[in-house]
Amino acid sequence: MSATATLHKPNSLHRQRLWALWGSYIALGVFVIMFLVPPFYTLMTSLKSSTEISAQEGSPWIVHHPTLENFWYLITNANFQTFYLNSIIVTVLTVAVSMVISVLAAFSLSRMGFWGSQTLSTGVFLTYLVPPSLLFIPLFQIIGGLGLINNFWCLVLLYPTLAVPFCTWIMIGYFSSIPKELDEAALIDGAGYLQMLWKIFIPVAMPGIIAATIFAFTVSWGAFLYPLAYLYTSNQMVLTVGIISDLIRGDVFQWGKIMAGCLLASLPPIVIYAFLMDYYVAGLTAGATKG
Amino acid sequence: MADGTVAPVDGAQAMGRSGGKTSLQRFAQRRSTMGFLLCLPLLVLVACFVVYPAFYAIYLSMLNKKMTAFVGLGNFQFLLKRSTFQLVIFQSCLFAVTAVVLKALIGFALAHLMHNIPGKHQRIWRGLLLVPWVIPLALSTLTWWWMFDPSYSAFNWVLNQFGFDNVPWLGVGWIARFCTIAVNVWYGTPFFMIMYLAALKSVPEQLYEAASIDGANAVQKLFFVTLPMMRNIISITVLFSLIVTFADFDIVRILTSGGPQDMTHVFATYAFQVGIQSGDIPLGAADSLFMFPILAFAAFFVLRGVTKRTKEIAA
Numbered sequence: 001m002s003a004t005a006t007l008h009k010p011n012s013l014h015r016q017r018l019w020a021l022w023g024s025y026i027a028l029g030v031f032v033i034m035f036l037v038p039p040f041y042t043l044m045t046s047l048k049s050s051t052e053i054s055a056q057e058g059s060p061w062i063v064h065h066p067t068l069e070n071f072w073y074l075i076t077n078a079n080f081q082t083f084y085l086n087s088i089i090v091t092v093l094t095v096a097v098s099m100v101i102s103v104l105a106a107f108s109l110s111r112m113g114f115w116g117s118q119t120l121s122t123g124v125f126l127t128y129l130v131p132p133s134l135l136f137i138p139l140f141q142i143i144g145g146l147g148l149i150n151n152f153w154c155l156v157l158l159y160p161t162l163a164v165p166f167c168t169w170i171m172i173g174y175f176s177s178i179p180k181e182l183d184e185a186a187l188i189d190g191a192g193y194l195q196m197l198w199k200i201f202i203p204v205a206m207p208g209i210i211a212a213t214i215f216a217f218t219v220s221w222g223a224f225l226y227p228l229a230y231l232y233t234s235n236q237m238v239l240t241v242g243i244i245s246d247l248i249r250g251d252v253f254q255w256g257k258i259m260a261g262c263l264l265a266s267l268p269p270i271v272i273y274a275f276l277m278d279y280y281v282a283g284l285t286a287g288a289t290k291g
Numbered sequence: 292m293a294d295g296t297v298a299p300v301d302g303a304q305a306m307g308r309s310g311g312k313t314s315l316q317r318f319a320q321r322r323s324t325m326g327f328l329l330c331l332p333l334l335v336l337v338a339c340f341v342v343y344p345a346f347y348a349i350y351l352s353m354l355n356k357k358m359t360a361f362v363g364l365g366n367f368q369f370l371l372k373r374s375t376f377q378l379v380i381f382q383s384c385l386f387a388v389t390a391v392v393l394k395a396l397i398g399f400a401l402a403h404l405m406h407n408i409p410g411k412h413q414r415i416w417r418g419l420l421l422v423p424w425v426i427p428l429a430l431s432t433l434t435w436w437w438m439f440d441p442s443y444s445a446f447n448w449v450l451n452q453f454g455f456d457n458v459p460w461l462g463v464g465w466i467a468r469f470c471t472i473a474v475n476v477w478y479g480t481p482f483f484m485i486m487y488l489a490a491l492k493s494v495p496e497q498l499y500e501a502a503s504i505d506g507a508n509a510v511q512k513l514f515f516v517t518l519p520m521m522r523n524i525i526s527i528t529v530l531f532s533l534i535v536t537f538a539d540f541d542i543v544r545i546l547t548s549g550g551p552q553d554m555t556h557v558f559a560t561y562a563f564q565v566g567i568q569s570g571d572i573p574l575g576a577a578d579s580l581f582m583f584p585i586l587a588f589a590a591f592f593v594l595r596g597v598t599k600r601t602k603e604i605a606a
Contacts, residue, residue, distance in 0.1 A: 024407040105333035112326025131538030133559030222427030
């Protein structure tokens with residue numbers, strides 16, 4: 001910490017500072033290794049054949065005879081394709097619905113005062129603090145009443161409740177930072193509110209929109225409790241529950257295939273994150289995500 | 292970042308003021324009708340799937356198992372007397388408090404380490420350290436489960452190499468408790484790191500210079516400059532994290548399903564077992580409602596923190 005003051009002037013680094021720097025790198029390296037052990041182990045196991053896993057010989061940390069048979073099995077497996085497709089449908093719809101709802105609401109809450117709008121802002125924030133595990137039992141009854149048990153469309157209804165509050169919250173932040181002069185200019189030019197939102201607010205707040213979209217995507221792709229509680233046949237399941245229910249039969253664990261499935265299912269979030277890390281981090285810190 | 296968190300409340304206030312000053316009454320009225328209409332989808336969503344279920348949960352929790360008779364607070368009394376449920380309360384608190392404290396401490400250390408290294412290298416390190424947070428938790432927990440496997444597991448193999456015996460990771464109560472906490476720490480630490488790093492960057496450099504001139508050492512700088520400046524971020528991050536960790540479901544459900552001997556059950560997994568698997572919906576609803584006081588407590592302090600910070604910034 002004491003090294004920070006001098007970091008901007010590299011020529012004034014003392015030996016002690018240099019030690020602190022290298023010490024930091026080494027400590028960070030240790031943490032990175034610890035953090036990446038599970039993903040590494042997932043990859044290693046996914047490349048092993050069932051025979052190699054059941055042989056239980058040698059180090060489990062390395063692959064002796066790498067094979068892609070697990071991946072091939074999953075890619076050609078009709079159930080897994082269904083899970084993937086269901087996950088994509090649910091996620092795309094959830095993201096679309098959540099973004100429309102939250103952008104409209106955020107625009108209204110940041111620019112148009114109406115009776116109770118301040119209370120509503122607070123309410124949105126409070127809703128964001130409600131975890132899914134608090135309400136899944138009454139929701140089970142409600143979803144049952146709607147006839148949507150074991151139907152992945154119930155997730156399209158429920159996931160927005162997890163994504164919308166936070167997305168609205170960060171969009172309010174981004175919209176509020178847009179100067180008032182811009183909307184006044186637009187109003188004078190005769191633009192309506194929706195035109196103003198579409199032509200000014202959305203383009204200007206694009207980084208916020210991307211961050212919120214990533215958040216909505218992450219939530220609906222990785223949610224586990226709702227699909228576990230409300231879906232029970234393979235044709236309706238999404239990836240998170242499908243992998244567990246389909247590849248674990250009683251006491252038989254097909255670990256190679258499970259790990260390959262985890263890897264394939266984690267791919268979309270990882271790819272998005274690799275390309276949009278800065279937006280991701282901005283979104284994370286902008287509204288103080290739960291964690 | 293600090294500004295981002297508070298901006299919404301701030302914006303809402305600013306908007307209320309300027310609306311009254313600048314516009315004609317009819318214009319304002321039309322505007323507020325429009326504003327209400329734009330919020331309508333949000334209101335409908337929250338009313339149908341958050342507020343209504345919340346009240347419905349209270350109603351459900353007061354019914355008997357077949358949902359035919361009203362039993363008042365009977366379910367709550369029944370749960371509190373049950374020794375399994377006492378374990379659930381204990382484990383939920385232990386799980387949440389230990390995990391959050393560890394996440395906060397490790398995250399704080401990591402943020403400092405990151406702050407030490409030159410900015411141009413921070414990106415790649417941050418990218419690597421954030422990986423646990425990016426992988427969907429249910430999926431990475433599966434890997435942990437496999438690594439904890441008793442017969443031929445990654446960890447036991449390493450222990451064997453050093454001449455130790457196999458450890459029944461998920462088979463013995465306290466070890467299983469430790470494992471669930473470890474996975475949660477692994478998953479949540481990157482979030483703390485990112486939040487703290489952003490907060491560290493916002494501490495003005497002059498404060499450290501002034502402290503140096505006054506002869507402060509590194510520890511004093513930490514306690515009298517860094518920590519007071521980060522106090523708000525720390526408290527909000529911790530409270531946020533407390534809520535999710537307390538309500539955690541994925542880790543315990545996948546790793547242990549509550550076993551051995553119900554020692555790792557937390558509120559969410561117990562509610563799932565009782566309510567969905569055993570079909571006693573009212574008892575499950577009562578069980579999840581026990582989470583409410585602690586969530587409300589945390590939410591109250593989060594909100595107070597956010598509002599206070601808004602006022603500090605506005606002043």
